[in-house]
Amino acid sequence: xxxxxxxxxxxxxxxxxxxxxxxxxxxxxxxxxxxxxxxxxxxxxxxxxxxxxxxxxxxxxxxxxxxxxxxxxxxxxxxxxxxxxxxxxxxxxxxxxxxxxxxxxxxxxxxxxxxxxxxxxxxxxxxxxxxxxxxxxxxxxxxxxxxxxxxxxxxxxxxxxxxxxxxxxxxxxxxxxxxxxxxxxxxxxxxxxxxxxxxxxxxxxxxxxxxxxxxxxxxxxxxxxxxxxxxxxxxxxxxxxxxxxxxxxxxxxxxxxxxxxxxxxxxxxxxxxxxxxxxxxxxxxxxxxxxxxxxxxxxxxxxxxxxxxxxxxxxxxxxxxxxxxxxxxxxxxxxxxxxxxxxxxxxxxxxxxxxxxxxxxxxxxxxxxxxxxxxxxxxxxxxxxxxxxxxxxxxxxxxxxxxxxxxxxxxxxxxx
Numbered sequence: 578x579x580x581x582x583x584x585x586x587x588x589x590x591x592x593x594x595x596x597x598x599x600x601x602x603x604x605x606x607x608x609x610x611x612x613x614x615x616x617x618x619x620x621x622x623x624x625x626x627x628x629x630x631x632x633x634x635x636x637x638x639x640x641x642x643x644x645x646x647x648x649x650x651x652x653x654x655x656x657x658x659x660x661x662x663x664x665x666x667x668x669x670x671x672x673x674x675x676x677x678x679x680x681x682x683x684x685x686x687x688x689x690x691x692x693x694x695x696x697x698x699x700x701x702x703x704x705x706x707x708x709x710x711x712x713x714x715x716x717x718x719x720x721x722x723x724x725x726x727x728x729x730x731x732x733x734x735x736x737x738x739x740x741x742x743x744x745x746x747x748x749x750x751x752x753x754x755x756x757x758x759x760x761x762x763x764x765x766x767x768x769x770x771x772x773x774x775x776x777x778x779x780x781x782x783x784x785x786x787x788x789x790x791x792x793x794x795x796x797x798x799x800x801x802x803x804x805x806x807x808x809x810x811x812x813x814x815x816x817x818x819x820x821x822x823x824x825x826x827x828x829x830x831x832x833x834x835x836x837x838x839x840x841x842x843x844x845x846x847x848x849x850x851x852x853x854x855x856x857x858x859x860x861x862x863x864x865x866x867x868x869x870x871x872x873x874x875x876x877x878x879x880x881x882x883x884x885x886x887x888x889x890x891x892x893x894x895x896x897x898x899x900x901x902x903x904x905x906x907x908x909x910x911x912x913x914x915x916x917x918x919x920x921x922x923x924x925x926x927x928x929x930x931x932x933x934x935x936x937x938x939x940x941x942x943x944x945x946x947x948x949x950x951x952x953x954x955x956x957x958x959x960x961x962x963x964x965x966x967x968x969x970x971x972x973x974x975x976x977x978x979x980x981x982x983x984x985x986x987x988x989x990x991x992x993x
Contacts, residue, residue: 581930581950582680583770583940584777589785594769595950596777599935605773606933607681607780608942609689609788612768612797613761616734618741625741626757627704628662629749632667635660636698639691640683644698648975649743650684658684662739664877665799668941672934675774682787685769690790694754717816717823717986718886722873725825725884725984728812733804735877758792763880765796768944772936801879804829810982815989822894822993824985825873826901827884830975833876833946839955840963841883845872846918847911847968848904849885855904855914860887866897876946883976891991902978909972912965919960926956 583595638700641647651658656673671684693749713719723738730736740746769788771780831837849856849872860866866889869912873884885905908914929935930953940950951959987993 580713582955583950585949586777586781588769588781588788590764590789592764592767592769592788594781594784595771596775596780597772597940597950597952598776599773599933599936602772602774602933603631603675604672604933605675605678605681605771605775606670606672606937607685607769607771607773608668608937608941609685610768610944611635611669611689611762612665612668612799612945613757614662614666615737615739617797617799618737618757618760619746620734620737623741623753624737625739625744625751626737626745626749628741629703629746630754630757631660631662631667631669632702633694633699633754634688634692636702637693637695639693640687642693643695645827645953649686651680656680658688663945664735664737664739666941666945668938669870670934670937670941672773673979678773678775678779679783679849681771682783686788689767690714690788692758694751696751699749699751699754703746703749706740708741710743710746713738713740717819717821720816721814721823721825721886721918721984721986722813724814724870725827725982727868728809728984729827729829729882729982731805731807731857733802733879735804735879760795761797762790763792763795764790765794768909768941770940770944770950772940773933785882799878804880805947812982812984812993814984815991816986817989819986819988821888822985822987822991823886823888824889824894824898824983825884826898827873827882827984828975828980830881830883831971832880834948835973836963836967837974838876838881838958840967841881841975842874842876842916843915843922843960843963844909844968844972845874845883846922847914848872848908850918852923853907854917856885858900859900859904860897864896864900866890866893866900868872870902871902878947891987891993894985894993898983901988902917902981905972905976906978909976910965910969915963915965915968922960923957926953
């Protein structure tokens with residue numbers, strides 16, 4: 578398993594195809610990455626359109642006339658499908674028993690290239706997404722995360738919620754989806770990833786036969802946009818019917834294609850690898866300041882996001898902030914923690930490389946970060962190359978106390 582890697586090919590239509598053959602597996606997973614996400618929408622009119630389209634492609638295609646038939650095509654023999662939309666891309670994927678591998682090309686071709694966007698389903702599905710937006714707004718943790726991105730990235734496209742707004746989503750018509758499809762859903766913006774018990778030439782043959790897009794080539798060619806400087810250090814939001822203060826200590830970090838970006842992900846594991854690591858021990862076990870705490874680390878083209886989440890008593894939130902910041906500063910040069918974090922990451926990576934579905938999801942994220950999908954050995958080499966000096970330098974550059982922003986969600990009647 579640890580010696581396996583992706584083989585890069587191209588389909589007959591020119592789409593990059595990455596295949597990892599897993600001879601021991603009983604399944605095959607495959608996905609198509611579309612290099613267009615929330616940040617590529619034209620706001621406010623298209624707010625949430627990338628995510629809404631992700632929903633609509635499953636409502637019917639040329640072969641599968643409705644959502645029931647879309648689902649049944651794979652589910653009738655134990656397969657499954659799903660998708661997710663990020664700020665920078667959308668990934669559609671499926672997994673099937675090895676003996677049904679011929680279905681992956683047909684299914685992905687239908688939802689990517691032959692979606693019908695039935696008009697009678699648009700209103701219903703957009704109402705479902707409007708309910709999803711309400712659900713996120715009602716959930717304190719999710720609401721706080723959206724508020725943090727908005728505060729941190731200000732007017733930059735990275736500040737946008739992938740769900741959009743209820744107003745925009747409920748206004749979408751078929752022509753809006755068709756415009757987005759014509760703009761981004763073409764061979765210039767696709768990458769196909771396959772992992773499982775299938776040979777590279779077999780996967781290539783499947784997609785040569787099944788995957789065909791006739792839209793005009795139109796690469797996204799996304800330009801990096803400068804992020805505005807800001808001086809405010811604290812944002813306070815209020816909500817009724819909550820008892821805790823929930824907060825995120827956040828900072829913008831390095832671009833996704835830099836070593837510092839990966840270095841800060843390793844540092845997140847150094848302090849938050851589990852219940853035996855410093856963040857949990859200092860905040861919960863030693864002081865009883867919270868039930869839940871954890872780090873957040875995301876990578877984006879212009880600047881990443883790094884943060885610490887804490888839910889705590891309103892009378893103790895300032896102490897919790899102080900303790901969390903001390904954890905950051907006191908462990909940036911802890912060599913034993915670096916080694917523990919590397920062992921933890923590589924162990925979890927070993928588990929993920931036994932699952933073809935996880936392999937293709939990780940590969941999709943690699944591609945979104947401007948990289949080629951990595952093998953286990955390549956990831957191991959990359960992580961092990963990060964020294965404690967690299968970590969200290971990255972923390973001192975991006976996680977200085979004066980650069981940390983506080984986004985606080987408090988009970989409505991609390992004065993802070």
